[in-house]
Amino acid sequence: MNPGSDTPPEWRVYHGTGWPSGSPPSLPKAPPWREFDGEGVAELPEDDHGEFDRRLGKAKGHRVPHRNEISMVNAALYLRRPLLVTGRPGTGKSSLAYQIARELGLGPVLRWPITSRTTLRDGLYGYDAIGRVQDAGTSTGRDGQSGAAPDIGNYVHLGPLGTALLPFERPRVLLIDELDKSDIDLPNDLLNVFEEGEYEIPELIRIAKRAPEVRVLTADRDGSAVISGGVVCCRCFPVVIITSNGERDFPPAFLRRCLNLRIEPPTAQQLGAMVAAQFGATDKVDIARLITEFTERSDELGGLASDQLLNAVHLATELATSGAYQTDEEWQELLKAIWHPLSEGAP
Structure with a gap:
């Protein structure tokens, strides 16, 4: 820790953003x-x-x-x-x-x-x-x-x-x-x-x-x-x-x-960030509702893959663009098909 400071010196070169921040950082010396x-x-x-x-x-x-x-x-x-x-x-x-x-x-x-x-x-x-x-x-x-x-x-x-x-x-x-x-x-x-x-x-x-x-x-x-x-x-x-x-x-x-x-299953916050990274801001689809439905379905089936959520968001966005997006029975059947279980023993 630096003298007179409560902030420890930064030792990390990777910060988890997934994006560069200027020129590539110097990497630590190898043992x-x-x-x-x-x-x-x-x-x-x-x-x-x-x-x-x-x-x-x-x-x-x-x-x-x-x-x-x-x-x-x-x-x-x-x-x-x-x-x-x-x-x-x-x-x-x-x-x-x-x-x-x-x-x-x-x-x-x-x-x-x-x-x-x-x-x-x-x-x-x-x-x-x-x-x-x-x-x-x-x-x-x-x-x-x-x-x-x-x-x-x-x-x-x-x-x-x-x-x-x-x-x-x-x-x-x-x-x-x-x-x-x-x-x-x-x-x-x-x-x-x-x-x-x-x-x-x-x-x-x-x-x-x-x-x-x-x-x-x-x-x-x-x-x-x-x-x-x-x-x-x-x-x-x-x-x-x-x-x-x-x-x-x-x-x-x-x-x-x-x-x-x-790595544990992503939280709702992480899922939202992932959707935002792929699709940006959109008001055509209720993303929060889709994420809630996805997490509930994932818990019910013992785990779904994150890309299954992205598939649903993409389809919903495309349907909304053409004015065909409706959260009706047909859409729910589509979600069941997209969010299919990853293991044979799942319900």
């Missing part, structure tokens, strides 16, 4: 054991192709942070540790990654959606060996014989995790979405990558003597990066947001390396 020495410089894409506005809305000043969100995100930034975000479906877990990226100016979010068949290799990189062989067979030299093999870099494509570990000057935001759907081995497979901040591409290591630097494709739209010696090592550990709907437990070793944030 010595979380410092990495990746060589080279990867270029940060500036254009998110409208993803932030689509995910979060265009209006400023309407966002209400979740409880404990601000402190836990800042702790993850200071410690350079993944943030495991849990909660039931539709509570805004995935949106948190986009809020952090937009507010801190960390570029487009790298999203890695997980299924039961996802492997660590899928997140790191892919190599299209068959495509390269086929292209080599169709190329010919000046003598009419088969030409040189095509550039291998055109057939190596870094995944979201692999791209996030490139040597960026500022960390990228990586969203690992619904990790609880993964094969049982994937959380443990991630441990070494999280600890070391690097990985190898064997296909490039094998040719490193004759091709020490290879430009490959990345997970960014039209993106590419130069890989030296077949090894990718980060300079700034990425901001990793891992979401889980609680469908399974994770190994203790994995949990020890993560910080945990539990």
Whole structure:
């Protein structure tokens, strides 16, 4: 605390607004054991192709942070540790990654959606060996014989995790979405990558003597990066947001390396802020009444997703614009269809 002041010094760089406030803020220094020495410089894409506005809305000043969100995100930034975000479906877990990226100016979010068949290799990189062989067979030299093999870099494509570990000057935001759907081995497979901040591409290591630097494709739209010696090592550990709907437990070793944030269902105030961010001010529809009906229906069914409310507001707004909006029996039936239960056991 500052001498003679009751106000503690500000330590947070993320404030939960989801909007930048001037130039991107300086990030806290990493702990010595979380410092990495990746060589080279990867270029940060500036254009998110409208993803932030689509995910979060265009209006400023309407966002209400979740409880404990601000402190836990800042702790993850200071410690350079993944943030495991849990909660039931539709509570805004995935949106948190986009809020952090937009507010801190960390570029487009790298999203890695997980299924039961996802492997660590899928997140790191892919190599299209068959495509390269086929292209080599169709190329010919000046003598009419088969030409040189095509550039291998055109057939190596870094995944979201692999791209996030490139040597960026500022960390990228990586969203690992619904990790609880993964094969049982994937959380443990991630441990070494999280600890070391690097990985190898064997296909490039094998040719490193004759091709020490290879430009490959990345997970960014039209993106590419130069890989030296077949090894990718980060300079700034990425901001990793891992979401889980609680469908399974994770190994203790994995949990020890993560910080945990539990997101509860949004309050009426948060729902109102979310609607305002997407639609702005409107007097065509009684938004407060819709939010009340939504929360009551959500409690009755054991939980609804926030985007189900947005669907109802959008439909009501469109109907009101054409003069067809009536809170009659037909509208109530539409609401039942839009606000359908998320679990089979719900009434």
